[in-house]
Amino acid sequence: MDISIYKNYTSINEKIKVTKYDGKLFCCDSLLVILCHSGSGKYRFHINEIEVRQNEVLIVPPGMPFYPLNYSDNYHIDVLRIGEEHFELLDEFIARPEFEILLMGVPHLYLSKQEKNMCYVILNYIDKLLQEYKTSKEPASGYISGIIRGYMKIMFLECIRLLNVTEKRIKTHTHQGEIPQKFFAQLKKHFKDRENVKFYAREIGVNPKRLSQILYENTGKTASQWIDQFTLMAAKRMLIENKYKLQDISYDLNFATPSHFSKFFKTQTGMTPSQFKIGGGHA
Numbered sequence: 001m002d003i004s005i006y007k008n009y010t011s012i013n014e015k016i017k018v019t020k021y022d023g024k025l026f027c028c029d030s031l032l033v034i035l036c037h038s039g040s041g042k043y044r045f046h047i048n049e050i051e052v053r054q055n056e057v058l059i060v061p062p063g064m065p066f067y068p069l070n071y072s073d074n075y076h077i078d079v080l081r082i083g084e085e086h087f088e089l090l091d092e093f094i095a096r097p098e099f100e101i102l103l104m105g106v107p108h109l110y111l112s113k114q115e116k117n118m119c120y121v122i123l124n125y126i127d128k129l130l131q132e133y134k135t136s137k138e139p140a141s142g143y144i145s146g147i148i149r150g151y152m153k154i155m156f157l158e159c160i161r162l163l164n165v166t167e168k169r170i171k172t173h174t175h176q177g178e179i180p181q182k183f184f185a186q187l188k189k190h191f192k193d194r195e196n197v198k199f200y201a202r203e204i205g206v207n208p209k210r211l212s213q214i215l216y217e218n219t220g221k222t223a224s225q226w227i228d229q230f231t232l233m234a235a236k237r238m239l240i241e242n243k244y245k246l247q248d249i250s251y252d253l254n255f256a257t258p259s260h261f262s263k264f265f266k267t268q269t270g271m272t273p274s275q276f277k278i279g280g281g282h283a
Contacts, residue, residue: 001148002030002083005127008076012041012068016079025065031082031103032060033159035111035119039075043068045106048218052077055111056170057119059159061103063220080123082152099156100229102163108170109162118158126151179204180218183211183226191230194254197223232268235261239277246273 006016012034018026035057042051043058044067052058060066111119126148133144162168182204190199200223201208212222221229231253238244238252250261265273 001130001133001145003126003130003148003152004081005123005130006079006081007127009079010075010077011071012043012077012079016081025067027063027065028060028081029062031062032058033080033082034058034060035078035080035116035123037076037078037116039072041068041071041075041077048106050106050108052108055113055116057109057111059103059107059109059163061100061106061220064106066106078120078123080126099160099163102160107163109168110170111162111168115162122151122155122158126155179206179211179214183215183223187226187230191227192234192253194231195227197227200227228264228268232265235265235273236276239273242277249273 004016009016012018012026012032016028016032017030018028034052036052036054038054040051040053042049044050045060045064049069050058129144129148129151133141133148136144183200186200186203197208197212201211204211206214208223212224215226216222219226234253235249238249244252246258246261250258253261255261255264262272265271265276269276
């Protein structure tokens with residue numbers, strides 16, 4: 001299983017597989033959840049500097065480049081690394097799209113003592129199960145794998161809950177940081193209309209090229225890619241629910257014809273809508 005837990009570390013690159021560029025810039029192809037239990041560490045993500053302190057958690061999306069700037073002498077963290085394959089857990093209850101949106105901007109949260117303790121209980125139990133999984137034989141490994149997947153679902157749902165609690169977020173106060181938030185607020189309202197980038201740029205008050213540049217710097221996707229992503233999220237939800245005909249989905253998402261929708265879906269996923277449904281909602 002592509003999950004690792006690193007306990008009581010003093011830097012993010014200590015035994016954690018990261019790609020280094022020019023000796024400073026780091027990038028990990030997995031999701032990283034950093035829990036700080038003492039001291040502080042400062043990182044730069046594109047235009048923003050984020051300092052993680054005691055009782056705070058930082059969630060770094062896969063492929064997000066960052067610079068470690070400095071650490072205090074008493075900086076100690078636990079890190080949960082989750083490989084990309086385990087995002088399929090979120091697809092099973094159609095939560096991945098929401099989680100991916102919430103990840104934009106590198107979420108930085110404050111945890112109460114109770115929330116922090118709960119995180120450590122889950123982490124410690126998953127760590128114990130992972131150790132058992134490495135040495136277990138069939139069919140025991142199958143049971144352990146199932147239990148780990150169950151706890152990962154709980155952890156993901158808890159992350160989504162905390163990310164939706166506004167007062168938990170530690171905000172970075174920059175104008176550029178506000179633009180992605182405004183874009184996503186508008187996108188949630190209008191994505192079904194298949195509005196183009198010019199529409200969102202006009203609503204926010206920036207030019208289209210600048211909007212896409214800021215979004216790419218902060219999220220790794222351009223405005224048009226996010227418009228397609230939201231449309232794809234909605235399409236997958238409707239296909240998995242299995243209550244709608246292809247024609248209904250096409251028109252609800254403002255495609256001219258079902259064939260236009262099918263072409264869009266296959267371009268995005270490599271599968272037709274029918275193949276996606278037959279595969280149980282995995283693409």
